[in-house]
Structures are given as structure tokens and as C-alpha cells.
Amino acid sequence: MQEFTLEDLKQTLRAIAGQDEQVDLDGDIHDTPLADLGYDSLALLELASHLEKRYSVAIPDDAVHEMETPRAAIAYINARLAESAEAA
Amino acid sequence: MSSASADARGGAVVTGLGVVAPTGIGVEAHWQAVLAGKSGIERITRFDPTPYPVRLAGEVPGFTAKERVPGRLIPQTDHWTHMALAAAEAALADAGAEPAGLPEYEMAVVTSSSSGGTEFGQHEMERLYTKGSSWVSAYQSIGWFYAATTGQVSIRHGMRGPCGVLCTEQAGGLDALGQARRLLRSDARLVVSGGTDASLCPYGLTAQLATGLLSTEQDPGRAYLPFDAAACGYLPGEGGAILVVERDSEDGYGVIAGYAAGFDPRPGSSRPPALRGVIERALADAGLTPRDVDVVFADAAGVPELDLTEARAVCEVFGDRGTPVTAPKTLTGRLYGGGAALDVATALLAIRDDVIPHTAGPTRLAAGCDIDLVLGEPRDTPVRNALVLARGHGGFAAAMVLSDINYRK
Numbered sequence: 001m002q003e004f005t006l007e008d009l010k011q012t013l014r015a016i017a018g019q020d021e022q023v024d025l026d027g028d029i030h031d032t033p034l035a036d037l038g039y040d041s042l043a044l045l046e047l048a049s050h051l052e053k054r055y056s057v058a059i060p061d062d063a064v065h066e067m068e069t070p071r072a073a074i075a076y077i078n079a080r081l082a083e084s085a086e087a088a
Numbered sequence: 089m090s091s092a093s094a095d096a097r098g099g100a101v102v103t104g105l106g107v108v109a110p111t112g113i114g115v116e117a118h119w120q121a122v123l124a125g126k127s128g129i130e131r132i133t134r135f136d137p138t139p140y141p142v143r144l145a146g147e148v149p150g151f152t153a154k155e156r157v158p159g160r161l162i163p164q165t166d167h168w169t170h171m172a173l174a175a176a177e178a179a180l181a182d183a184g185a186e187p188a189g190l191p192e193y194e195m196a197v198v199t200s201s202s203s204g205g206t207e208f209g210q211h212e213m214e215r216l217y218t219k220g221s222s223w224v225s226a227y228q229s230i231g232w233f234y235a236a237t238t239g240q241v242s243i244r245h246g247m248r249g250p251c252g253v254l255c256t257e258q259a260g261g262l263d264a265l266g267q268a269r270r271l272l273r274s275d276a277r278l279v280v281s282g283g284t285d286a287s288l289c290p291y292g293l294t295a296q297l298a299t300g301l302l303s304t305e306q307d308p309g310r311a312y313l314p315f316d317a318a319a320c321g322y323l324p325g326e327g328g329a330i331l332v333v334e335r336d337s338e339d340g341y342g343v344i345a346g347y348a349a350g351f352d353p354r355p356g357s358s359r360p361p362a363l364r365g366v367i368e369r370a371l372a373d374a375g376l377t378p379r380d381v382d383v384v385f386a387d388a389a390g391v392p393e394l395d396l397t398e399a400r401a402v403c404e405v406f407g408d409r410g411t412p413v414t415a416p417k418t419l420t421g422r423l424y425g426g427g428a429a430l431d432v433a434t435a436l437l438a439i440r441d442d443v444i445p446h447t448a449g450p451t452r453l454a455a456g457c458d459i460d461l462v463l464g465e466p467r468d469t470p471v472r473n474a475l476v477l478a479r480g481h482g483g484f485a486a487a488m489v490l491s492d493i494n495y496r497k
Contacts, residue, residue, distance in 0.1 A: 018158075018160040
């Protein structure tokens with residue numbers, strides 16, 4: 001099964017929602033709320049939509065509430081990837 | 089005549105200018121291009137215009153969002169908002185204003201927009217009909233709509249007072265500044281106003297073509313000739329100006345001394361067009377007579393019938409070949425939501441430097457256009473009061489009087 005990493009998350013967020021010059025994404029940001037990193041609810045919706053298409057997994061809009069920090073987002077996405085691998 | 093009493097309600101002083109226009113990025117680049125008659129009109133490069141009847145436009149040269157707009161906002165907003173964000177930052181710096189140190193509810197943002205985020209919207213619509221709805225960006229929800237620029241400027245600079253957007257086509261720049269002045273008379277102390285527009289994409293241009301007013305002439309020097317016997321429509325452009333307006337500032341480019349807006353009667357009505365009355369009410373609002381006005385910045389539609397209507401209104405108020413008239417917008421094309429805001433910026437620079445920029449292009453006035461159109465080269469003359477006129481497609485009309493700050497004291 002492919003694993004979704006912090007590096008994947010950062011690359012994806014930069015590509016779909018840009019990056020706030022005031023924010024350093026290279027530090028330990030695992031538990032920093034994504035909102036504090038400059039990514040609001042629209043950015044998370046955009047993230048969910050992007051990941052759905054990239055990994056062919058279903059991510060409902062409500063899932064953004066389970067992705068409030070990078071750690072939570074990565075865990076959520078890996079759980080979906082694992083489900084989809086089992087199903088296959 | 090000096091009219092100190094007109095300021096009793098609180099003067100609206102323009103303290104900062106930010107220009108992003110086909111004539112250049114930055115106030116001085118724009119102003120030097122205007123005085124030199126250097127045109128920003130060229131063949132459209134943002135898309136291939138070959139299949140369209142209009143292939144010329146005023147594009148902002150060398151504008152790169154990456155250098156001028158916060159990285160997070162680039163994928164979230166349209167080109168028109170990018171230009172306004174850059175111009176707003178420049179205007180605030182020019183004003184020496186530091187929003188972080190001012191009460192957030194006493195600062196507001198009021199801009200004009202005519203077409204919203206057209207290019208952004210086209211891109212997302214293409215994704216919709218080629219790939220499906222799940223491919224449409226979540227940012228379409230905030231990127232396309234008319235208030236997007238106002239909202240992004242408001243968020244970026246922490247301005248939480250009464251914000252808004254005016255959508256009155258080419259008259260919007262004046263209507264936004266009129267609203268800014270209204271807010272300064274209540275609780276606002278600083279308003280970021282003016283506007284930009286950018287509709288140079290296939291969807292945007294096609295929407296503009298529907299009016300039938302654009303010029304299909306392919307020679308850049310002959311395509312937009314307002315008031316000329318060979319007038320054949322106008323060219324579109326992108327960009328505009330953002331202005332910082334503050335209450336009772338001691339220093340600044342000038343004062344918004346008078347403003348009025350109106351709407352034309354329905355087609356076929358026996359009532360006259362709105363423009364003359366709008367001019368008269370703006371002058372009355374400023375406490376000025378026609379003789380006090382040193383220059384008129386014309387709407388200059390470039391459409392024979394509309395030119396004649398404007399020339400008549402100007403002559404009825406100022407007399408035949410009375411007050412000098414100019415239209416530097418022949419260098420940029422009509423910028424819609426950004427057009428009148430840029431004219432106001434240019435008028436304030438004319439006041440600052442006591443010179444009337446000329447109208448590049450026209451050579452022979454059309455029959456009935458008995459105005460003193462400044463042609464050939466700029467005219468050195470004291471400019472204390474300037475009148476800016478603007479009309480928006482569909483019937484909008486507005487007039488604004490700008491005065492030298494010392495003239496109003």
C-alpha cells in the first residue's frame with residue numbers, strides 16, 4: 001500500500017492553495033492546526049477533492065473536520081488508502 | 089472661488105495612489121507614459137485573439153503575480169484581484185498608512201468591478217465541461233465574484249469597516265470613490281477604493297463583443313479615436329488604480345470635492361441623457377461654478393453617437409470650446425471597473441504637476457464635437473479643479489470633482 005507522508009501533504013497544499021510567506025512549513029508542523037498554517041476550510045475542501053481524484057478514494061466533505069492538523073490529515077488519508085487497498 | 093464651507097462635513101483626501109495599468113506599473117511609470125503619449129495598446133497576448141474580430145487591447149506589461157501577490161492568494165484569486173492586491177499595497181505605502189496601527193472597524197474597502205474573475209471562471213468552467221464537477225476548484229466559490237477583490241484586500245490589511253463593491257461598468261471607479269467619501273463622513277477614517285478589471289480571456293472578450301461598441305480596426309493607432317471624425321468604437325484594457333482616501337488629512341494628492349451619479353432614461357424616451365445633470369450636480373456638490381474647472385477628463389467612449397452626447401453635455405455646461413477636455417485612456421483602452429479610478433489618479437497627477445495630459449490619437453474632431461480637446465502634447469497650465477466623467481454600459485453616469493488640497497483650505 002502506498003503511504004501518504006507529511007512531504008506529500010506539504011507538496012499538495014502548496015500546489016493547490018499556495019503558501020503563506022509568513023509560515024515555515026519545514027519545521028515540525030505535525031500538530032500545528034492547518035488554519036494556523038494559512039489553510040482555511042476552503043483549502044481543506046480543495047485538498048479533499050484533489051486527493052479523491054489522485055488516489056481514487058472517497059473523501060466526503062465532512063472529512064475536513066477530521067483533518068485539522070497535518071498529523072490528523074495524514075492519518076485520515078492513510079486510513080482511507082488502507083480501506084481502498086483492502087477492498088481491492 | 090474658494091469654498092471652505094463645503095468641507096465642513098469632513099474632507100475626503102486622496103493620500104495614496106497605486107497604479108497597475110497598460111501604461112505601466114507604478115504611479116510614476118504611468119504618469120511619464122501618459123505625458124509622453126506612450127500607448128499600451130498592442131495585439132492581445134493573454135490568449136490567441138486570431139479568431140475574434142477584436143485583436144487589440146491594453147494589457148499590463150510585465151505584471152507577474154509571483155513577485156507582487158502573497159503566494160497563498162495566487163491560486164485562490166483571479167488576475168484582476170492580483171492586480172488590485174498589488175495596487176492596494178502600493179497605494180497604502182504611498183499614503184504612508186500603517187493599517188496594523190489603526191482601529192480595524194474604522195478602515196473600509198470599496199472597489200468597483202465590472203466582470204469579476206472572468207479568466208478564473210473560464211478556467212474552472214473548462215474543467216467542469218471537460219472533466220466533471222469534482223474538478224472545479226473550491227476557490228471558484230470565492231474567486232470569480234465581484235466582491236472578491238474587496239474581500240481579499242480587506243482580509244489582507246485587516247480592514248473590517250463597511251466594505252462593498254460597485255458594479256456600474258465604466259462608471260464604477262467614480263461610484264466606489266463616492267461611496268468611500270460617504271463612509272468617511274460617518275465612522276471610517278481610511279478607505280481603500282478605486283478598482284481594477286481584467287476581462288482579456290475568450291469568455292470575457294466574447295461578453296464584451298455583445299455590446300457592439302468595440303472597435304474592430306486592426307491598426308493600433310486608428311482603433312480608438314474618441315471625438316474624432318473617424319471614431320469607430322473603443323478597445324478594451326485591463327488594470328486600473330487603487331486609491332487610499334482619508335478623512336481630514338492635511339496632506340495628499342487632492343480632495344474629492346464633488347460627486348454625483350445618475351442613470352439614463354430608457355431608450356426612445358424623450359428625456360435627455362443623464363450626463364449633463366450629473367455634471368451640474370457634481371459641481372454644485374463641490375460648491376464650484378463651471379469657470380472654476382480647469383480640465384475635464386472625458387468618458388470618451390469612442391462611439392460616434394456616445395461621443396456626441398458627451399460633447400454636447402460638456403458644451404452645455406462649459407460652453408463651446410470652453411474648458412479643456414482630455415482622454416488619456418486612448419493609451420490604455422477602456423478598463424471598465426478600473427477605468428474611472430485610473431482617470432481619477434491621472435487627474436490628481438495633473439493637479440499635482442499643473443499640466444493637462446493630451447489625448448493621443450484623434451486629429452480631426454467629429455462634426456458637433458465642439459470641445460477643446462487637448463491634442464498633440466501636454467498643456468502646461470494651473471490645474472486646481474478637475475472634473476472626471478464616466479459612463480457605464482446600460483445607462484450609468486457619474487461625475488467627480490477633484491480639487492487641489494490647498495485650493496480647498
